[in-house]
Amino acid sequence: MELRRDVFQAIADPTRRAIIALVAMQAMTPGAIAGNFDSSRQTISKHIQILSECELLQQKQKGREIHYHLNALKLKEIADFVEPFRKLWDDRFNKLESIMKNYQPK
Amino acid sequence: MEMKTKVHVEEGKQELLISREFDLPIHLLFKAYEEPEIVEQWMGTKVIKLENKKHGSWQFITTDPMGNKHGFHGTIHAFIPDEKITRTFEMENADFGPQLEFLEFEEIDDKTSKLTMHVIFRSVEIRDEILKLPFRQGINMAHNRLQEIVKKLT
Numbered sequence: 151m152e153l154r155r156d157v158f159q160a161i162a163d164p165t166r167r168a169i170i171a172l173v174a175m176q177a178m179t180p181g182a183i184a185g186n187f188d189s190s191r192q193t194i195s196k197h198i199q200i201l202s203e204c205e206l207l208q209q210k211q212k213g214r215e216i217h218y219h220l221n222a223l224k225l226k227e228i229a230d231f232v233e234p235f236r237k238l239w240d241d242r243f244n245k246l247e248s249i250m251k252n253y254q255p256k
Numbered sequence: 257m258e259m260k261t262k263v264h265v266e267e268g269k270q271e272l273l274i275s276r277e278f279d280l281p282i283h284l285l286f287k288a289y290e291e292p293e294i295v296e297q298w299m300g301t302k303v304i305k306l307e308n309k310k311h312g313s314w315q316f317i318t319t320d321p322m323g324n325k326h327g328f329h330g331t332i333h334a335f336i337p338d339e340k341i342t343r344t345f346e347m348e349n350a351d352f353g354p355q356l357e358f359l360e361f362e363e364i365d366d367k368t369s370k371l372t373m374h375v376i377f378r379s380v381e382i383r384d385e386i387l388k389l390p391f392r393q394g395i396n397m398a399h400n401r402l403q404e405i406v407k408k409l410t
Contacts, residue, residue: 231387231388231391232263232265232387233391234390234391235263235387235388235389235390235391236259236261236262236263236274237259237390238390239261239263239274239276240259240260240261240276242298242299242300243260243261243276243278243298243371244260245297245298246278246285246288246298247278247279247280249288249294249297249298250278250280250284250285250287250288250294251279251280253284253287253294
């Protein structure tokens with residue numbers, strides 16, 4: 151199953167938001183994260199994977215264990231609600247520019 | 257890809273600035289605002305009315321990805337080719353009320369130009385709500401995508 155990984159998708163899911171809240175407190179192993187949920191470890195691991203692909207979570211090797219910690223910079227990017235507004239206008243203006251570059255006066 | 261559009265938002269102010277430099281001579285940039293057929297293309301809207309003159313009015317109807325129709329309208333206060341457009345903008349069926357827009361077109365050289373949009377809202381709260389609209393849409397669309405995926409799985 152191929153999904154476009156974007157931060158909106160990541161935060162749209164309540165389980166993933168709960169995972170973000172957990173690792174915001176401290177870096178955790180996948181097992182410790184899964185221990186907080188009733189869902190199967192496999193399900194939680196899928197959520198962790200999606201959050202990692204969106205760069206919301208980052209891995210750190212601690213001895214034999216992998217710890218996940220929150221990428222605060224990425225979270226800040228989401229918190230910056232102006233960004234989608236800017237992107238909307240940027241897309242419009244990019245379109246305007248490409249249309250007018252090919253404009254043939256009648 | 258480099259983002260050429262800048263949005264300047266100051267905390268606690270009921271206005272915002274959008275600016276953008278175009279690889280277009282100024283008359284082509286202005287034409288994109290003047291010709292209804294071109295406006296329709298880049299704004300992704302249907303132009304019902306566009307009277308490019310002082311005391312003129314305009315009306316657009318946009319269909320969103322979910323198929324809902326949204327109306328927009330306003331009055332034109334100034335229309336000076338290759339220089340400026342001053343107009344009001346109001347979303348129909350929303351409680352935001354009209355906003356005032358000052359569009360300034362500047363020539364940089366014979367191949368490039370700059371547009372600055374100065375938008376003034378009734379209050380800081382309304383400005384912030386309008387800024388959040390595309391953010392909300394992003395979240396809603398993500399929700400819809402997830403729902404579609406879940407439907408396919410069941």
